[in-house]
Amino acid sequence: MSGAVSGAVSGGPLLSVRDARVGFGTVRGLLRAVDGVSFDLEAGRTLGIVGESGSGKSVLVRSLIGLVGSGSGAIVGGEVRLDGQDVRGLSAKNFRQLLGRDIGIVFQDPMTSLNPVMKIGRQIGEGLRLNRGLNATAAARRAVELLVEVGIPEPERRASQYPHELSGGMRQRVAIAIAIACEPKLLIADEPTTALDVTVQRQILDLLQREQRQRGMAMILITHDLGVAAGRADDIMVMYAGRAVEMAATREIFRGPRMPYTEALLRSLPRLSDPTHTRLSAIPGRPPDLARRGTGCSFAPRCTYRSERCEAEEPVLSREGGRGFACFHPLNASAGTSA
Amino acid sequence: MSDLLRMTDLNVEYPVGGGRHVHAVSDVTLAVRQGETLGLVGESGSGKSSLARALLQLPPPQRGSVLFDGNELTQMRGEALRAVRPRLQMIFQDPIASLNPRRRVAEIVAEPLVVSGVRDPTERTRRVRAVMEAVGLDPDLVWTRRPHEFSGGQCQRIAIARALVLEPKLIVCDEPVSALDVSIRAQILNLLEDMKARFGLTLLFIAHDLAVVKSVSDRVAVMYLGRLCEVADSASLFATPAHPYTAALMAAIPVPDPDIPLGDTKLKPGDPPSPLDPPSGCRFRTRCPHAEARCTTEVPPLREIAAGREVACHFPLIG
Numbered sequence: 001m002s003g004a005v006s007g008a009v010s011g012g013p014l015l016s017v018r019d020a021r022v023g024f025g026t027v028r029g030l031l032r033a034v035d036g037v038s039f040d041l042e043a044g045r046t047l048g049i050v051g052e053s054g055s056g057k058s059v060l061v062r063s064l065i066g067l068v069g070s071g072s073g074a075i076v077g078g079e080v081r082l083d084g085q086d087v088r089g090l091s092a093k094n095f096r097q098l099l100g101r102d103i104g105i106v107f108q109d110p111m112t113s114l115n116p117v118m119k120i121g122r123q124i125g126e127g128l129r130l131n132r133g134l135n136a137t138a139a140a141r142r143a144v145e146l147l148v149e150v151g152i153p154e155p156e157r158r159a160s161q162y163p164h165e166l167s168g169g170m171r172q173r174v175a176i177a178i179a180i181a182c183e184p185k186l187l188i189a190d191e192p193t194t195a196l197d198v199t200v201q202r203q204i205l206d207l208l209q210r211e212q213r214q215r216g217m218a219m220i221l222i223t224h225d226l227g228v229a230a231g232r233a234d235d236i237m238v239m240y241a242g243r244a245v246e247m248a249a250t251r252e253i254f255r256g257p258r259m260p261y262t263e264a265l266l267r268s269l270p271r272l273s274d275p276t277h278t279r280l281s282a283i284p285g286r287p288p289d290l291a292r293r294g295t296g297c298s299f300a301p302r303c304t305y306r307s308e309r310c311e312a313e314e315p316v317l318s319r320e321g322g323r324g325f326a327c328f329h330p331l332n333a334s335a336g337t338s339a
Numbered sequence: 340m341s342d343l344l345r346m347t348d349l350n351v352e353y354p355v356g357g358g359r360h361v362h363a364v365s366d367v368t369l370a371v372r373q374g375e376t377l378g379l380v381g382e383s384g385s386g387k388s389s390l391a392r393a394l395l396q397l398p399p400p401q402r403g404s405v406l407f408d409g410n411e412l413t414q415m416r417g418e419a420l421r422a423v424r425p426r427l428q429m430i431f432q433d434p435i436a437s438l439n440p441r442r443r444v445a446e447i448v449a450e451p452l453v454v455s456g457v458r459d460p461t462e463r464t465r466r467v468r469a470v471m472e473a474v475g476l477d478p479d480l481v482w483t484r485r486p487h488e489f490s491g492g493q494c495q496r497i498a499i500a501r502a503l504v505l506e507p508k509l510i511v512c513d514e515p516v517s518a519l520d521v522s523i524r525a526q527i528l529n530l531l532e533d534m535k536a537r538f539g540l541t542l543l544f545i546a547h548d549l550a551v552v553k554s555v556s557d558r559v560a561v562m563y564l565g566r567l568c569e570v571a572d573s574a575s576l577f578a579t580p581a582h583p584y585t586a587a588l589m590a591a592i593p594v595p596d597p598d599i600p601l602g603d604t605k606l607k608p609g610d611p612p613s614p615l616d617p618p619s620g621c622r623f624r625t626r627c628p629h630a631e632a633r634c635t636t637e638v639p640p641l642r643e644i645a646a647g648r649e650v651a652c653h654f655p656l657i658g
Contacts (some may be wrong), residue, residue, distance in 0.1 A: 052520035151608065167610045197382035197611070198547065199626075202591040202604060224521065227593030231601055250597045268525040269595055270554035276573045277532065278554060282525035286490055 012084060013040035014185055014218045015064075020078035022056070022063045030075075031291040033059045035242040037078075038317075043185065046212060046219040048233030048250065050226060054287055056242040057222050058190055065103060065188065066095060082186065100131035104179030104217075106208070108191040110171035114163040120147075120174050121159030127182045146177040150207060169200035173207065180211055187212060187219045193228065205232055226269060230254055238262050241288050241298035248323035256332035258325035261299045297327070305329045342406075343509055343541050344371040344394065349403035351389045351565075361614050363389035364400070365565040368641065371509065376535065376542040378556030378573070380549060380588070384614045386565040387545045391511045394543075395429060396420060408508060425455045428502040432514035434494035438486040445482045448500045455505060466504055473537065474500045474530060492523035496530065503534060511543045516551060528555060549592050553577055558647075561585050564614055564622040567641055571648040581650040581657045584623045621653070629654045 022034040034056040041047050051057045062068040063076050064087070070076065080087040082102060090098060107113040115123055124146055125139030134142065140159070147155035150173040163171055172192065179187060189208060193201035209232055212219045223229050229236055229250070236253045238246040238261065246259040257263040267281040285302040288294075297303070300310040309328050317326040351364035364386040371377045381387045393400040396412050405412040410423050428451075431437040438447055445467055452463045471478045474496045486494055495515065502510050512531065516524040532555060535542055546552050552559060559576045561568045561584065569582040580586040583605070590602030605628040612618055612625055621639050624630040633653050641651040644658035 052522060153609075169610050198549075198591045199382065199587055199604060199606060200610065201593070202601075203608075205593075225593060226521070226595040230595045230597045231593050254595065254597050265521055266595065268522055270525075270528065270550040272550050272553055272577060272589075272592065272594070274554065276553060276556060279532070280525035280529055280554065282529055283522035284526075286492065286523065 014043045014083060015041040015220075016079075016081040017064065018079040020060060020063060020080070021076065022059050022068055023075040024073065025075070026291055028291045032242050032293065033074075033290060034063065037239070037242075037244045039237055039244065039247065041186070041218050041220065043218050044213075044216045045234045046209075046221055046232060048229035048236045049220060049222045049239060050224065050229050050236060051239035052224060052287065054241075054290065055239040057239050060239070061188055061190060061220055061222055065099060065105065097131065100127055101182050102185045104182070104184035104187045106172070106175050106179045106187070106189045106192045108194050110168065110175045110195075111163065113175055114171060114178075116163055119160050119162060120166075124159075124174070124177050124181055127178065131182050142181070143177070146181055147174070149180075149211075150174070150177045151203075152177075168196055169204060172196065172204050176204075176207060176211065180215065180217075183215065185217060187217045188222075189219060190222045191224065192221075194224070201228075208232075226266065238265075241293070242290055243298065243326065244317055244324070245299065245327070246323075246325045247317070248325075252323060258323070258330040258332055259299075259327045260303050260305050260329070260331060263331055264302070264304075305331075341373050342370040343373045343408060344543070345404075345406040346370070346390075346394055347404040347406070349390065349393060349405070350401050351386065351393045352401050353389075355615065359615060362565050362617060363614060364393060365617075367403075367562075367565075367567055369560055369567060369570065371541055371543055372558075374539065374541055375557040376544050376555050378552035378559040379543060379545045379562065380547065380552050380559060381562035382547060382588075382611065384564065384611065385562040386614070387562050388513055389565075390562070391429070391513050391543065391545055395427060395511060421455075425451070425505040426508045427511070428505065428507040428509070429511045429513065430495075430498050430502050430515045432517050434491055434498050434518065435486060437498055438494055440486050443483050443485055444476075444489075444497055445478075447486070447497060448504055451501060451505050467500075470500045470504045473503065473534065476500065490523070491519050492526060495519065495527050499527075499530065499534065503538060506538065507540070509541045509543065511545070513545045514547070515544075517546065517548070524551070531555065549577075549588060561588070564612065564617050566622055567649075567651055568623065569648075569650045569652075570641070571650075575645075575648060579657050581644060581648060581655040582623075582652050583627050583629055583654075583656060586656060587626075621651075 018038045020034055020037045024031045024033060037060055049057045059068055064080050068074050121140055121143040124143035128134040128139040128142055144155045144159050147158055152158050152170060152173055193204050196204060221233055233250050236250050237244050240261050246262045253262060257266060264283045268283055270280060283302055288298050296311040296313060297315050300306040315326045315328050317324045347368050349364055349367045352360040352362055355361055367390060379387050394405050399413050408426060448467045449463050452466060457463055468478045476496055516527050519527060534540060544555055553573055556573050558572050560570045563584050568584045580589055587604040587606050590604040606626045618625050620636050621634040624634040639651045639653045641649050643649050644655055
């Protein structure tokens with residue numbers, strides 16, 4: 001649990017994203033779902049991306065791996081580098097290879113991300129055959145080993161079953177086995193436990209964390225649950241209305257948020273440590289319409305610290321002492337530079 | 340405090356073909372006191388939503404009694420049941436799906452008045468306007484609009500207005516904030532607390548999120564695979580859980596504080612069993628760290644271990 005901040009780039013990060021943009025043409029004009037997001041992620045670290053629905057967290061990450069692109073009518077911009085290689089400049093074939101070998105993905109709902117008519121063992125072995133050149137026998141054997149590794153009892157029997165024969169938690173374990181099969185450098189987990197019960201959620205998060213550490217993978221953990229992010233991420237990026245509004249080591253986000261939205265979000269959570277009937281600090285209003293964004297800070301209409309400047313001018317994500325925040329009136333000024 | 344609602348030996352079963360049944364709710368005895376919020380917690384398949392539907396007679400339970408405000412609901416049908424329903428309302432998880440997309444907001448909120456026989460349109464309009472204002476909706480702005488023009492949080496306000504317009508005694512809230520974003524969730528929880536105080540409501544609050552349940556509930560009941568594990572006042576339950584399942588649930592909650600180490604659920608590895616084929620004896624025994632031979636053969640009855648604390652466990656953690 002080191003508190004080091006990965007903001008400073010020296011040896012070259014595993015993943016580097018610069019000015020990522022995703023827009024969708026709608027009848028009401030261009031909807032800017034992701035609006036100029038930059039971040040770095042180093043090998044072996046976990047970045048938690050938190051935000052509410054519509055904040056752009058899933059669209060951002062899906063655009064990095066080509067799931068949101070011109071094929072889906074989106075306008076995508078910015079630069080993405082994995083291990084120094086410009087991902088966006090690759091041919092379709094090379095990009096598919098990169099995805100298969102170097103990036104593993106776990107989605108929210110394993111029922112829809114798994115192939116319902118293919119046996120589990122074959123689904124796990126598929127990537128090994130395509131990307132690692134294993135023959136069918138070797139891939140099948142490795143699939144069973146992976147089932148053991150992700151904690152599935154009776155792996156031989158399970159390998160010849162279909163996804164519907166497994167519980168939700170088991171299916172997510174299978175999805176993790178598929179994601180790690182080709183030894184990726186980067187694991188992307190998009191709300192991996194949102195569809196699961198809390199006791200099963202714990203098991204799946206433990207498994208993800210164990211695999212990430214053992215294999216030295218970098219992980220992007222997308223979640224709306226600040227509790228999940230607090231327990232699992234080294235660094236956190238907070239998104240609001242398509243922009244990164246705060247970025248820092250996890251402990252700093254929770255101990256001394258600089259951006260008023262982060263503070264408001266933390267204060268609105270019901271806490272087990274509070275007595276019953278404690279009044280919650282709700283955030284008034286709701287997030288802006290991304291197709292009709294005005295000038296200024298997107299959070300200004302809901303912010304208690306707003307000034308005239310916030311409504312006229314867009315704050316950029318500035319960096320101070322290794323952490324970033326997009327605000328003209330940052331909070332906790334003294335906490336900002338502490339190591 | 341007297342009981343507004345008392346369920347006794349409630350059983351809900353669903354046929355699933357081949358002569359088999361899902362035992363969704365088994366032998367539940369539980370009371371909701373006048374003026375309190377009773378939180379009902381459990382994971383999927385615990386039977387919490389089935390329990391809510393059974394007490395509303397949607398449909399009636401297979402066995403057991405539901406005594407509400409002096410009426411035995413399981414013995415009532417048709418007109419008699421309709422006469423009680425205004426005092427017993429419900430709010431659902433998905434606020435958008437629970438509103439008729441083709442109706443205007445004013446019609447949606449007025450519908451219960453029409454059904455219960457308030458014939459005077461002026462009277463209906465007056466009551467609809469009053470309840471809209473109470474839940475923070477501007478009647479003049481929302482009156483002729485339709486649900487799709489509103490966000491999830493606003494739709495939940497409309498659903499709350501619809502539940503309140505008949506001035507009920509009890510509202511069953513089934514996961515009312517689970518589909519809402521964090522920043523909106525606090526608004527709706529605060530609104531429910533305000534409405535409870537203002538209209539003297541009693542709430543049965545069903546949720547899977549323990550922090551949400553604690554923030555609104557005076558007492559909490561925990562369910563697992565169709566049976567009650569534990570019933571206690573909120574403060575005692577969260578301070579010293581008596582049932583190993585309650586303790587596991589609490590340890591599993593992701594706490595939004597990186598300085599609090601992850602708790603140990605102490606659960607045996609494995610998934611929750613299917614409600615189609617629940618374990619014999621104590622249904623939690625397959626995952627329980629304290630299970631012994633007795634737990635396989637003997638169903639632990641819900642018994643009082645301290646004043647106001649009931650637990651269904653042969654080896655409770657306290658008492």
